[in-house]
Amino acid sequence: MIPIPTVTLNNGVEMPQLGFGVFQVPNDETTAAVTAALAAGYRSIDTAAIYGNEEGTGRALAESGIPRGELFVTSKLWIDDLGYESTLAAFEASVARLGLDYLDLYLIHWPAPETDKYADSWLALEKLLADGRVRAIGVSNFLPDHVQRLIDLGGTVPAVNQVELHPALQQRDAEAFNAAHGIITEAWSPLAQGAVLGDPAVAAIAVRHGRTPAQVVLRWHLQQGRIVIPKSVTPARIRENLDVFGFTLLDEELAALDSLEREGRTGPHPASFHG
Secondary structure, three states: OOOOOEEEOOOOOEEEOEOEEOOOOOHHHHHHHHHHHHHHOOOEEEOOHHHOOHHHHHHHHHHHOOOHHHOEEEEEEOHHHOOHHHHHHHHHHHHHHHOOOOEOEEEEOOOOHHHOOHHHHHHHHHHHHHOOOEOOEEEEOOOHHHHHHHHHOOOOOOOEEEEEOEOOEOOHHHHHHHHHOOOEEEEEOOOHHHOOOOOHHHHHHHHHHOOOHHHHHHHHHHHOOOEEOOOOOOHHHHHHHHOOOOOOOOHHHHHHHHOOOOOOOOOOOOOOOOO
């Protein structure tokens, strides 16, 4: 079993630095994918209400026989449920589908600033945290001004901000803001849905280390302190994405990957996305 390092969140909770994401995995395929991930050694699983696969995820968790305390489960609040009472109801629906009593991390999936409801949802997440229903709370796809608004409420600072981040979209302003406020940056689409894997710089580094391009990019993330949640439904690739702790990128190799920034966003922009 490959030991996975952890990152200490700002409330002291330990979160695995490498997890398994199930975005775009159909519910009827999710159980097999998560089962393969758990068998490979992943213990952090990232899902969301909008993915429609919390039930499949929960089935795999239950069937694994792994003690609940050894698992780290994240889910997310969808835009349609923003608001105080609706957030609490959505949370209960998510944990019911997952078959769990609590979540390790609960995130507001998108700020949807036009609705002006994410601050109310944050107050609900703080209640869930105080009630012991979640171990940590955070946000996803939040720009610095969105996060600042939550900080200005004077309560809990988000533990995590999960954003699209990969060599072609490095979110340097957001990552610097997060770091300045003790917020861990978590990368979704860490491989840019494969868009950066054919880059000559990535390929050359992969050859040098006897690794795959995907392993090189994941290693780039890990050495810069981010949490990453690669997704795959192929057992061999699921195992490959976990096997990234036996080599180290040199400073010049990290710099070569840093140079690939090109605003290569693959998903929506948080300032304008509203579901």
